Amino acid sequence: MFRFILSRLLQAIPVLLVVITATFFLVRAAPGGPFSAEKAVPPEVIKALEAQYKLDQPVWQQYISYLGDLVQGNFGPSFRYPGRTVDELIYGGLPITAELALYAMLVAIIIGVSAGVFAALKPNTPQDYVPMSAAMIGICMPSFLMGPLLVLVFGIWLEWLPVSGWGDLPGDKLLPAITLGTGYAAFLARLSRGGMLEVMSQDYIRTARAKGLPEWVVVLKHGLRGGLIPVVAFLGPAFAGLLSGSFVVETIFQIPGLGRFYVQAAFNRDYTMILGTTVFFATLIILFNLLSDIIAVWINPKLRHQVQGGS
Amino acid sequence: MSEPMTLDNSFQQAEKGTSLWQDAWIRLRKNKLALFGLGVIVFLCVIALLTPFIAPYGYEEQDLVLGASPPSAAHWLGTDIFGRDMLTRIMYGSRVSLMVGFIATGVALIIGVLWGTIAGYTGGRVDAVMMRLVDILYALPFMIFIILLMVIFGRNILLLFLAIGAVEWLTMARIVRGQVLSLRRQEFIEAAVSLGLSRWTIIHRHLIPNTLGPVIVYTTLTIPSVMLLEAFLSFLGLGIQPPQSSWGLLISYGVETMEEYPWLLIFPGLALSITLFALNFLGDGLRDALDVRSSKD
């Protein structure tokens, strides 16, 4: 198992390098530098600024020194917010985005998986149709539509919940978490229904029933493990999706998280900020993919056996 | 009377078999939701094509005196703050949204099918290298890359097609490769080899017809996810740019004024949701009709 994790970690390094390199050169290839937006800046000032941010050096030198900084965990200074480093901005926004993503993930897993399993127990009955129709609505109602509608109904018309902010007013975390989580809840519901339906038709479920086990033991002990394999495999991609979803949700609800910084940095051509956040996001996503792979191997004894190198 | 003539007649008179395609069509016809989805899609495509001729108002036609107005007899879906007819704007938006959906899916389809077929059929080292590359690309945070591309190279619609297509082909390649691999192990392919058929004959007579099912289903399900991606980017202001319009852009305008003029958010939202519904229903229906199992394994 250890070797498996190690080998997957080693595989992640070239991927990460590709991401860093591609982002670095893409950003440098962009027309219009970070300071061209300002109108009345004298050329000398720009020169000085460029020197300060090492923009006057050849590109490959900038690349090497950036890589060197990264290894030390240093993302460099922000172009747009003078005096602040990208690290500070990332670590400032991270806890908020992480909290938001966590709540959304919880919403998605708890509601999604239980709805999917529930539906799979009685396929093609109202117990199946009702949650699955709801899931279909969740899938066809993207977060940037769901969010404003929720705000309109619960924030503006009913005035039950705050319309924006994060941790300022009681209950202001509810709408963002639901907005971000609903789509994934719907997706997970469909995935877990499919997985459960497949598993519940397996021979070993019939064996479990023939043993006289109560139905809940059959479902939870014998069914769930196999049925949730597609769900576990999807957790990595779902996390990536949640991160990009946070761009929209943080914009809608004016939450000062990483996603909102990223979108602003993209608009402002804040080179180091774009670079830093991209690298940071990529690392997170790769780590989560790894984690979901490891869980998938861990819950499947056959795979675990292969990985451990037995015969 | 020549002999072949009577034989041809006996062939014509033979019991007609039901091919798997006909079988699938029969099953699809019984699925009301899928048929409804198909109907909606066809209807939308016709509307989008004919928009310049049948739209009730001009696209940029303003009525500043009227301003934002709720739905009325003159403006079925109301007007925006410049007094522009919402129905007209949604119709024009559908052209962009649908076009992005179809073209970007087309890009994904072509690259994915070619890549997957070549990898799956060649096998061995070539396959290992090709799929390794797909794995690496899979691990990349693509959404972030697309945003980066749009920021750097301007909000170019052609670039949008390419960028979205470039993300979506990965899954298509995996599905096609998996399908080809499992088919290659099937005995009827072995039988074709032992009949001495050429590689090309095997591919186009035995392989391709049997991979078509999953490809059709996945294509149908890719279109809505592509449309969603476009709307997502446009909503952030990183996709389609004015004066062009798409549903995502209309929704983002709608959000700004939803407090006063909720219909400006609700109608474009409805248009997008209904289209996504229709495509998903159709995709699910096709999946059942063509008996395509999940792409895993």
Place this chain on the structure above:
Amino acid sequence: MPLLEVENLTTHFHTRDGVVKAVDGINFSVDNGETLAIVGESGSGKSVACYSLLNLIPQPPGKIESGTALFEDCHQQKKDLLQTSEKDLQKIRGNDVAIIFQDPMTSLNPYLTVGEQLIEPLIYHHDISRQKAIERAIEILGEVGIVEPEKRIHSYPHEFSGGMRQRVMIAMALITEPKLLICDEPTTALDVTTQAQILRLVKQLQQQRNIAVIFISHDLAVVAGVADKVAVMKDGCIVEQGSVEDIFHRTQHEYTKKLLASIPEGAKPGLATSTNDSQKNDTLLEVRELKTYFQDHSGGWFKGGKKTIKAVEDVSLNIKRGEILGLVGESGSGKSTLGRSILQLVPTTNGSVLFDNTNLTQLSKHQMKSMRRRMQMIFQDPYASLNPRMSVFDTLGEPLLYHGLVTRRNVIEQVLTLMDEVGLARSAIRKYPHEFSGGQRQRIAIGRAIATKPELVIADEPVSALDVTIQAQILDLILTLVEKHNLTMLFISHDLSVVRYIADRVAVMHHGKLLEVGNTETLFANPEHDYTEKLLSAIPVADPTKERERQLAALS
């Protein structure tokens, strides 16, 4: 009063295409210490009947329409199983009545250790501590012949072989000391030598515990050895039932007679008058020291090491023109790989294959292609071996057109002739594979194989997926075609009775090596190799008297 008495049991399936009367009013009974065998072909309703008793059929679409099933439970009380609530049935399942299923590969949960699965019936039915349950599980694992049970109890199912998994299933069924054991084709997925062991084990455990057994099987020869009473099912009805001697020796019903007649028995028919000797000396195929190795990559990514599987190891044999050589062996013996290696469908590692004095291993791909017309293959699975999207006309016409054997004008004529030859109705020419039964599909596959007028045909288990009556028809069809076209055939099978019925000579394979080759009757009478002898002695005979004697002999 018997332990279980079933009357007028009726189970229907309500499908989209109408009502299927899976079980249509059957009566049977079984008593302590007694074995009732329910025999029938696929779709006869024999499994559904038994699953209905415990409410284990999928509902919907299944529905138990009527009937009674009086069962004496552990408190000596009579209960109608069909009227018992699901909650009370749960207490009977796995406790008073246990089931062993057909496929031990899929019937155990791959995600749980065998120990965990073994103790479940004990824990849920008896008030017993986990520790006690584990001790009991280890004990019973030893009883069913698992070595080192205290270690193996922590293993997962995939770490056991098929036969061992079936032993685990048996242990799991018997751990609660049930009064009735239902065995649903318990040995069908197993090799013949393993089958013999499992059957002996079930018999022995039954006698020790004096329990009743319902034994569901399609195989009359197996039934002859295990049953006291036999019920023959067809289309949801029991057409005949009685003591095993009555059924086998004083057969009443036409269908039972047909079943018995379908069992391949004895030597190849008309062997004495077989083709003249001069032709027999002409060797068509000669295999010399053939080796086929595979590299096993599974797990190799992490370990960095590769395993070489020697599927075919130094095999030499020859087949004369017009001869049928039977190739027997158990699963994993490399017999299928040998067949595919001869046709160059898998790359060979070493050695040569001389076909009509041409070494096939030396040919270029292009040269090989032109040779392919002269050698064909029939596959095991009639569902996988036909392209589901091609009609009969396309399937049979393709080789004819491709090799330029017919023109577009007379292709229909040729296809129709082929269909006549393999016994397909001409009117079915435009139908697709999924519209045919298994036997008819195999006829299409045979038609495709003989379309190019090949000299050599390799048949890889062509009848093992078929019911016994269909099997007999297909075997006769193959014999007729071999005779008519003077075909040379390598007939691969795990079923020794089938091989004895069809082959002139027999070759025995084990672990990739060829053990011995000889004339069929000589080899069956005097096997040289120990393994061959073991294999032969494991074949069940469809005669209760002989079968009993054979079992006694095996025990002593």
